[in-house]
Amino acid sequence: MSSEPAYGTVRWYNLDSQSGLIEPWDDGDLVFFDRTILRKSGLEIVADGEDVRYVAFDSDQGPVAQRVELV
DSSP, X not given: OOSSOEEEEXXXXXXXXXXXXXXXXXXXXXXXXXXXXHHHTTOSOOOXXXXXXXXXXXXXXXXXXXXXXXX
């Protein structure tokens, strides 16, 4: 996955684990994010179903967001 911005929809965000998944609009793999990434992006929380722009990188466990912004 590149550092190019992509778009997706928050599939779910779990308040207990403070982590979630983004479903990319381009049918790619689900992208993991957590509260640390949200805070670095200037957000406190996101809701299931919200549309976002994100930048992600590949990890051993799959794509991980570096930045998440609401659109």
